[in-house]
Amino acid sequence: MILYDYFRSSAAYRVRIAIALKGLIIERRPIHLLRGEQRNPRYRAKNPLAIVPTLELDDGRLITQSLAIIDYLDALTPDPPLLPKEPVVAAQARAVALTIACEIHPLANLRVIEALQRQFGAKDAQIAAWRRRWIAEGLAAVEALISPDPFAFGEKPSLADLCLIPQVYNARRFDVPLDDCPRIQSVDAACAAHPAFLAAHPQAQPDA
Ligand SMILES: N[C@@H](CCC(=O)N[C@@H](CS)C(=O)NCC(=O)O)C(=O)O
Incomplete structure (x- = not known):
């Protein structure tokens, strides 16, 4: 298997954590987003949205979307599971993952930022305010949805942590204060000491 990836992509970071948690060895092929390699027709043929x-x-079939890739890896290698056993807690962990993947992350994605700049003339300060607004609002909701113990939904990392930690990385990158998010900070501290999260960190990737 080959993972097309970029060290600073938070969606790819989610998948890297899942790979490390499950102890899988998967070849990683970087696609440099700032150089526009995602729009190269050869890559677009693999991922039509160019992300x-x-x-x-190995048989050439392709899976796009980080959460679909993680579901596939979880089905392929069920141990350790990525969702808590109790159905309601599993649904809550998935809801946090979807809050991040559907309600926060897309609003500050590179192509959205580029559209704000090129199509609507947004200046750097406006872009920074836009990013901070959606990340802060979304993480405030996540703060209310999790119950650290020490991970977002229990003693083991779940899909919620896989999505939360890359989003926290983005929050720090774009100077979004986390002072009002003590639960998120405590999950972040638990994950920072976990080898799978360390291995998946953007700065640990060869293309960093
Ligand atoms: N919902 C998608 C989001 C993927 C995504 O937006 N990836 C970003 C990097 S985090 C990207 O490739 N952006 C390229 C661009 O916007 O041109 C997923 O979860 O896989």
Whole structure:
């Protein structure tokens, strides 16, 4: 299998954490987003929306969307599971993952930022305010949805942590204060000491 990835992509970062948690060895092929490599027709043929990550299977079949890739890896290698056992807690962990993946992350994605700049003339300060607004509002909701113990939904990392930690990385990158999010900070501290999260960190990738 090949994972098309970029060190600073928070969607790919989610998948890297899942790979490390499950102890899988998957070749990683960087697609440099700032150089526009995602728009190269050869990559677009693999991922029509021209975003990372994409997982290419050994038989050439392709899976796009980080959460679909993570579901596939979880089905392929069920141990350790990525969702808590109790159905309601599993649904709550998935809801946090979807809050991040659907309600926060897309609003500050590179192509959205580029559209705000090129199509609507947004200046750097406006872009910074836009990013901070959606990340802060979204993480405030996540803060209310999690119950650290020490991970977002229990003693083991779940899909919620896989999505939360890359979003916290983005929050820090774009100077979004986390002072009002003590639960998120405590999950972040638990994950920072976990080897799978360390291995998946953007700065630990060869293309960083
Ligand atoms: N919902 C997608 C989001 C993927 C995504 O937006 N990836 C970003 C990097 S985090 C990207 O490739 N952006 C390229 C661009 O906007 O041109 C997923 O979860 O896989």
